[in-house]
Amino acid sequence: MKPLDPRLLRYASAARAFLVLGALLGVLQTVSVVGVAWGATRAVVSVVEGAGAGATGDALVVLALSVVARSATSWALEAVAARTAATVKSQLRARVLAAVSARGREWVAERGSARLTTLVGPGLDALDEYFSRYLPQLVLTALATPLIVGVMLVGDWLSAVIVLVTLPLIPLFMVLIGWTTRAAQDRQWERLQALAASFLDAVEGLSTLKVFGRERRQVERIGRLTDDHRRHTMAVLRVSFLSGFALELAASLSVALVAVSVGIRLVDGSLALSVGLFVLLLAPEAFLPLRQVGAAFHAASDGVAAAEGVFAVLEEGPVGGRTSSAGPTPARATADPVEPGDALVVSGVSVERGGVVSLAPTSFVAETGRVTAVTGPSGVGKSTLLAAVGGEAPHGGEVRWRDADRGCVVGDVAWSGQRAGLVSGTVAENVALGDEVDPPAVAAALRAAGAPDVDPGLVLGAGGGGLSGGQAQRVALARALYRVERRGARLLLVDEPSSALDAVTEAAVVSGLRRAAARGVAVVVVTHRAALRDAADDVVVLAPATAPATASEERLA
Numbered sequence: 001m002k003p004l005d006p007r008l009l010r011y012a013s014a015a016r017a018f019l020v021l022g023a024l025l026g027v028l029q030t031v032s033v034v035g036v037a038w039g040a041t042r043a044v045v046s047v048v049e050g051a052g053a054g055a056t057g058d059a060l061v062v063l064a065l066s067v068v069a070r071s072a073t074s075w076a077l078e079a080v081a082a083r084t085a086a087t088v089k090s091q092l093r094a095r096v097l098a099a100v101s102a103r104g105r106e107w108v109a110e111r112g113s114a115r116l117t118t119l120v121g122p123g124l125d126a127l128d129e130y131f132s133r134y135l136p137q138l139v140l141t142a143l144a145t146p147l148i149v150g151v152m153l154v155g156d157w158l159s160a161v162i163v164l165v166t167l168p169l170i171p172l173f174m175v176l177i178g179w180t181t182r183a184a185q186d187r188q189w190e191r192l193q194a195l196a197a198s199f200l201d202a203v204e205g206l207s208t209l210k211v212f213g214r215e216r217r218q219v220e221r222i223g224r225l226t227d228d229h230r231r232h233t234m235a236v237l238r239v240s241f242l243s244g245f246a247l248e249l250a251a252s253l254s255v256a257l258v259a260v261s262v263g264i265r266l267v268d269g270s271l272a273l274s275v276g277l278f279v280l281l282l283a284p285e286a287f288l289p290l291r292q293v294g295a296a297f298h299a300a301s302d303g304v305a306a307a308e309g310v311f312a313v314l315e316e317g318p319v320g321g322r323t324s325s326a327g328p329t330p331a332r333a334t335a336d337p338v339e340p341g342d343a344l345v346v347s348g349v350s351v352e353r354g355g356v357v358s359l360a361p362t363s364f365v366a367e368t369g370r371v372t373a374v375t376g377p378s379g380v381g382k383s384t385l386l387a388a389v390g391g392e393a394p395h396g397g398e399v400r401w402r403d404a405d406r407g408c409v410v411g412d413v414a415w416s417g418q419r420a421g422l423v424s425g426t427v428a429e430n431v432a433l434g435d436e437v438d439p440p441a442v443a444a445a446l447r448a449a450g451a452p453d454v455d456p457g458l459v460l461g462a463g464g465g466g467l468s469g470g471q472a473q474r475v476a477l478a479r480a481l482y483r484v485e486r487r488g489a490r491l492l493l494v495d496e497p498s499s500a501l502d503a504v505t506e507a508a509v510v511s512g513l514r515r516a517a518a519r520g521v522a523v524v525v526v527t528h529r530a531a532l533r534d535a536a537d538d539v540v541v542l543a544p545a546t547a548p549a550t551a552s553e554e555r556l557a
Contacts, residue, residue: 007311011095014087018080018131022139025077030144032070034151037281039063045274077136085131089124092310096120099313102391118196119313123306130304134293141289148286152279156271159258159279163286166254170247170290195225251287258283343367344389344409344491344522348397351384359384361397364540368490371513371523373533376542382526383418385542386493389524390415414489416480418496420472422464428456430464431478435486442482448515449478450501450508470501477509484516492516494525498532510535 008015042059046052100108100116108116145167153160199222262280265271344366351359359381366372374382387393391410399409422430428442442456451474454467464472477497483489494513498506510532517523517537527533 005307005311007315008088008307011311011314012088012091014084014091018084018135019139021080022077022136023143025073025080026136026139026143027147029070029073029077029140030147032066032073033144033148033285034282035062035066036070037278037285039066040281041274041278044277048273078132081132081136082128085128088131089127092124092127092307093120096310096313099316103316107394116313118192119306119309122192123309126306130307137289137292141293144289145286148282152282152286155275155282156262156279158261158265159283162258162261163254163283166250166257167287167290169250169254170287192229195222195229198222198225247291251284251291254287255283342490342520342522343402344524345400345402346385346389346397347399349385349388349399350396351381351388351393352396359388359395360543362540362542363397364538365402366491366522366524366538368520368522369517370537371517371525371535372538372540373536374524374526374540374542375528375533377544378528380542380544382542383495386417386495386524386526389413389491390493409491412490414480414483414487414492416477416492416494416497418499420464420476422460422467422472422475424460424462426456427454427458427460427467427475430460430475431456431482432486433479435482438486441485442478445478445482445485446475448481448512449474450505450512451475451478470505473497473499473501474505474509477512481512481516484519484521490521492521492523494523496526496528498527498529503531506531 009019039059039062043056043063046056046059096116097120149160149163149167152163202222259280262271262276266273266276346365347363348361349359349363350357350361362381362385364372374385376382384393388395389399389409390413391399401409401412423433427446428437428439431442431445432438439456443452446452446454446456451471454471454475458466460466464475467475474497477494480492480494484492492513497513498509501509506529513523513525514535525532525536533539
């Protein structure tokens, strides 16, 4: 990322406000720095020249007020930077999560959920250093350095020329060292993401690894990756310390040149003590912002790398699943004409992955107030169809409401997949995931999902630990029903809700789905079970992708 990437200002409005307020505080701080130098100079000169207690007292008052003003503006700049960092992180996270949601599960799977989690988690947290240390110094460099050099030019042009000649050495060193540091930091960021992905893969496959007795090899593998990350972290720190030394050395030599010039002219009498001391006090302040920018760059490099990753996610092209594309649309076969009313219209929806057809062009209509079952052989693309309808998979064709005024389908979706996707927390928190926990509504959702025996207060472990497979499946269905109740979702997509249930519990689930449909919801359920298929109002039978693409719908009595 550039010292101040325009994309940051585009995606995070708080950064723009910080630049305005930071510039104002930077000017005030620079004025206070000049006041400190002037007050200290007048106090010393008054004592040396014997000007009296009055003049010395006035100078000390100016010095004290300037010190207080400098401290106050420095504190204010840091406070504003910290607040801005929190706001910017929140804005960028919201944009990334919206982009991830828009691109769907396949896009996440291609890039790795662990890498994205690292990016929006500890990656963006590193922006704290960028805003609290790097960006304020960058603002001061752009404002304070020119102002201080201008004041020096008025007081002693020769000292100002020395500063102007030597000042570019620091940016030159910063660029040369920055290239090395940036390359090392980019490699380190990749290692951190690889370590996170490896750890997640090991956790997700731990049961399989234990069955085959291979869990020890994963421990050793993660250990090697951790050691590699540690060694390269120390390498980056070595570069940072060496670069800091180089910048301090360049600045110290430059100030020394000014001091030598001032000292020689003070001795031969060509320069007044008041001017020489004033310029000498200002010289280090001219270099200070640049030196601190160089030092803060290394502390902020993690955040810079993460920000570039965020921008890469936000600037990717449009997602196929959000657009419609032309393609063959088989005719919708139905025993009875469709009655007028609202309905989900799926027209010629097809999905390809890597050039392989995962779902043949499919068309059907799912009426609100009715349950539509999707059946077919294993691997035909039933789950893929649900993902496409819900906006989770890029697809061709069109998914829309028959009533054009209803707007986007995706905003009306409540979803329950084959994997429960439960998280650590209580059952009630899992049911109300992303919403306020309403105990009566949670209990009602659990009953409708055939899980009245599941305690809403039961605390689950990672991945829903503490529930059986059938219970986890019903809790996931309850979560979708809860969204229908609380958010007014009008499309309920359910994937194999009764695959792990007995006949009695399956009947309860069927009853819950029919009650949801009676609320004016279009229920589309993928199933292999005859009981659920027979209880549906409409049935869509998918043909294999290799065969001619057909989708038939039967109207049931």
